[in-house]
Amino acid sequence: RSVQDFQVKYALNGVEGVSEVASIGGMVREYQVDVDPEALKAFGIGIHQVMQAVRNSNRDAGAKTIEVNQVEYLVRGLGYIRSVEDLEQAVVAVNDNVPLRIRDVARVTLGPATRRGLLDKGGAEVSGGVVIARYGANPLATIQAVKDKIAEIAPGLPSKVLDDGRVSQLTIVPFYDRTQLIQETLGTLEEALSLEVLITIIVILVMVAELRSSLVIASLLPLAVLLVFIAMRYFQVDANIVALSGIVIAIGTMVDLGIILSENVVRHLREQGVVKDLRRTIQEAAIEVAPAIVTAVSTTIVSFIPVFTLEAAEGKLFRPLAFTKTFALTGSVLVTLFLLPTFIHLVFGIDARRRGMRWMVRGVMLAGGLFAFWNGSLWAGITLLALLATHLLVDRLSGRDTRWQYLPLVVVLLAVVWLLAELWRPLGVERSLVLNVVLVGLAIGAILLFLWSLQR
Incomplete structure (x- = not known):
């Protein structure tokens, strides 16, 4: 001790x-002074004098300075007790010029x-x-x-x-x-966040039913979340469960902004038929929905003002959530209005240069698939090579039946469902991955079928 x-x-x-x-x-460990009452009575002293002697014997004393040969020296008396003998030598009283020490009236020992x-x-x-x-x-x-x-x-x-x-x-x-507890807690929330992102991507793929638009919308999520973490670092918001839950809650709204913009762009492209100026079309579509996007998000952000005014325990609990959700919505607006149109122009502009780009895209898929296999990512390798095969197949069959153009979308959808089942494992890790994939696919399919019926 x-x-x-x-x-x-x-x-x-x-x-x-x-x-x-x-x-x-x-x-x-402490110094213990066991006083002999008979000795105190014989010498005519009280217990308080012994206590004062112990107190006075355990201190340093300063005596200012002394000058020797025109040089001043600091004088200091070192009086801290370092042993039992030091305490025993402490003077309690002086009778006829004879010092009465603690050892004369008490027994000093070291004890617990x-x-x-x-x-x-x-x-x-x-x-x-x-x-x-x-x-x-x-x-x-x-x-x-x-x-x-x-x-x-x-x-x-x-x-x-x-x-x-x-x-x-x-x-x-x-x-x-607490390291393991903190890491497991953050890991649980990270897993929940990953599953929600995957489910969101599945919903986007099925409901939008267009691979390029789905890619554009899904790209909004990592960029907006990155901006959230940058803002959390700048404003010193701790990444606890409540704070990260704000990101989870805001994911649906973040995706909505991308859907609104990309669908409006697609509508303009369909109305024009032959697009002469893609950049101009995207700019007009973005300007058309930008006020509505800003107004909708601003309404949500303003509603959090009362939360920022909370104090004490409730403020410590809920303010991080309000901060992160505000950061998420603000970041999604910035990405949607300033970065997403550029990304849309890049993705949708490939059509005009498709013949010059298709072999490059195939090469990237092949190289990416081989690298994924070499790096141990079986899921990514199979997905990229399957996309390469469907890309070649669609080129040959799309002229006969336009329904073949949905084949790459189906491949990506199956790959995301497979990854979601592998991370989620709703039936448990003891069950085979195939059964987990079937259950996840059926559950998501039933929900999406219900949503699709509402749209119709």
């Missing part, structure tokens, strides 16, 4: 992000303080410390800094040689580490 109190505790207190280190367990509790680890009593992180500090960074500091001071901990010649080394082992 003394090593914890006077060595480990002060070392960990200096770690960045640590507020306090509280010692627990073990015996707290009154027990207030103990720390048990694996059935053995140990001494330990509770590291308390500073308010607002990053818990993962603080825990890692504490681990690094423990590794630094571990070689300097005391050791002793046992009777059989072995060396017993004092070590520091973790009692409760």
Whole structure:
């Protein structure tokens, strides 16, 4: 316990992000003065005089300065108690120029303080410390800094040689580490966020029923989420469960903005038939829906103003969610109005140069598929090679039947459903992946069929 109190505790207190280190367990060593009442009575002194003598004997005293040969020296009396003998020599009173010391009226020993509790680890009593992180500090960074500091001071901990010649080394082992809990919590939310993104992509693929438009809309999600994390870093919003839940809640609205813009562009392209100026058409379509997009998102953002005014516990709980959802909606508006039109022009403009680009696209698919197989990503490799095969097949058969143009969309849809089932595993990991894929496909198909019937 003394090593914890006077060595480990002060070392960990200096770690960045640590507020306090509280010692627990073990015996707290203290000086114990057992007064002899008969001796006090014989010398005619009181217990308060003994207490005052102990108090006065354990302090440093300054005596200003002394000048020697025109040089001033600071004078300081060092009086801290370092041993039992130092305390025994403390003067209680002086009778006839004879000092009465503590050892004359009491017995001084080293002993344990009154027990207030103990720390048990694996059935053995140990001494330990509770590291308390500073308010607002990053818990993962603080825990890692504490681990690094423990590794630094571990070689300097005391050791002793046992009777059989072995060396017993004092070590520091973790009692409760929050790292795994934090990582599992964030991993759970990350998995939920990934599943929601995949489900959103499936809905986009089926309901939009056009691969290029679906690609444009789906590209909005990673860009907007990236802007959210940049804003969270700038405004110092912690990435906890509540904060990340704001992103999850806002995904539906974020996708809606991309759907509105891309569908309006597609409508303009269909109305014009032969497009002479693609950039002009996209610009007109974007200008047409931009006020409605900004108004809709602004209404949602303004509704969060009361949440930002919350204080105390409720403010600490709900403000991060309001911040992240506001960041998500703002980022989606910026991406939709400033980046998405450029991406639409890039994707939809390939049609005009299709004959010059198709072999390049096929080459990219082939290279990407082979690289995915080499990198161990079976799902990505199969998807890219399947897209390459359907691309070649559609070129040959699209002239006979226009329904073949939906074949790449079906391939991408099946690949996303397969990935969703692999991550989700609704039947459990003990069941085969095929059964999980069938269940996910049936569940999503039933929901989408219901939504499709509402549209009709």
